[in-house]
Amino acid sequence: xxxxxxxxxxxxxxxxxxxxxxxxxxxxxxxxxxxxxxxxxxxxxxxxxxxxxxxxxxxxxxxxxxxxxxxxxxxxxxxxxxxxxxxxxxxxxxxxxxxxxxxxxxxxxxxxxxxxxxxxxxxxxxxxxxxxx
Amino acid sequence: xxxxxxxxxxxxxxxxxxxxxxxxxxxxxxxxxxxxxxxxxxxxxxxxxxxxxxxxxxxxxxxxxxxxxxxxxxxxxxxxxxxxxxxxxxxxxxxxxxxxxxxxxxxxxxxxxxxxxxxxxxxxxxxxxxxxx
Numbered sequence: 251x252x253x254x255x256x257x258x259x260x261x262x263x264x265x266x267x268x269x270x271x272x273x274x275x276x277x278x279x280x281x282x283x284x285x286x287x288x289x290x291x292x293x294x295x296x297x298x299x300x301x302x303x304x305x306x307x308x309x310x311x312x313x314x315x316x317x318x319x320x321x322x323x324x325x326x327x328x329x330x331x332x333x334x335x336x337x338x339x340x341x342x343x344x345x346x347x348x349x350x351x352x353x354x355x356x357x358x359x360x361x362x363x364x365x366x367x368x369x370x371x372x373x374x375x376x377x378x379x380x381x382x383x
Numbered sequence: 384x385x386x387x388x389x390x391x392x393x394x395x396x397x398x399x400x401x402x403x404x405x406x407x408x409x410x411x412x413x414x415x416x417x418x419x420x421x422x423x424x425x426x427x428x429x430x431x432x433x434x435x436x437x438x439x440x441x442x443x444x445x446x447x448x449x450x451x452x453x454x455x456x457x458x459x460x461x462x463x464x465x466x467x468x469x470x471x472x473x474x475x476x477x478x479x480x481x482x483x484x485x486x487x488x489x490x491x492x493x494x495x496x497x498x499x500x501x502x503x504x505x506x507x508x509x510x511x512x513x514x515x516x
Contacts, residue, residue, distance in 0.1 A: 255399050255434040255464070257489045264489075266388050268401045301388040331388070356390045356397075
């Protein structure tokens with residue numbers, strides 16, 4: 251199973267990361283996700299990392315890249331379910347995920363996506379971008 | 384990562400199977416799922432197997448067990464995203480998943496769960512009064 255499934259739920263895409271994102275898998279995942287955003291005209295991407303116990307600089311960079319890429323494609327990315335230990339490691343590694351929006355769990359992430367995207371699927375201009383750990 | 388994450392979405396639970404369900408992992412997953420159904424009082428469980436390429440009799444039995452267990456717990460289980468090759472293999476193995484509801488994808492599975500569960504979270508008695516012409 252060399253592919254991370256991307257689930258379409260309305261105008262959002264949902265992904266749960268359950269395996270270590272080594273090089274090729276991560277790059278394939280990036281490409282798949284961006285193509286899916288384009289194909290289904292997704293307005294938001296929700297990435298659940300609650301099963302991720304160990305994080306390294308590569309994984310941090312991948313998450314940042316995905317957030318940047320989807321933003322260029324006019325979609326919002328929210329990372330949810332981060333374990334406390336992972337947050338600690340990321341900050342200690344000097345990777346506080348700038349530009350990546352986070353939420354505690356999938357439900358809160360969905361609320362955030364709905365609030366980011368206006369009633370007509372149009373992104374709201376939201377000045378409040380506090381994402382401090 | 385020896386745990387399959389179970390995502391709570393409203394009154395439903397969502398699981399994507401991305402790794403081979405070998406013995407211990409499958410049994411842990413069964414137990415986790417049933418405990419989660421109890422804990423959050425879930426009314427439905429959606430299991431996405433779109434990343435599953437190979438299926439054996441063990442996996443078929445696990446899916447059947449989960450459907451039976453959740454039914455006893457007063458929740459509905461829908462399996463979604465089955466690949467055509469997997470469906471062929473299951474039937475050829477003599478495991479046509481009796482008692483397991485299926486849908487083509489997550490969106491259709493969610494619709495099915497909503498239709499199975501009434502407006503007040505109560506299961507509907509399906510009185511199918513089809514008017515034969």
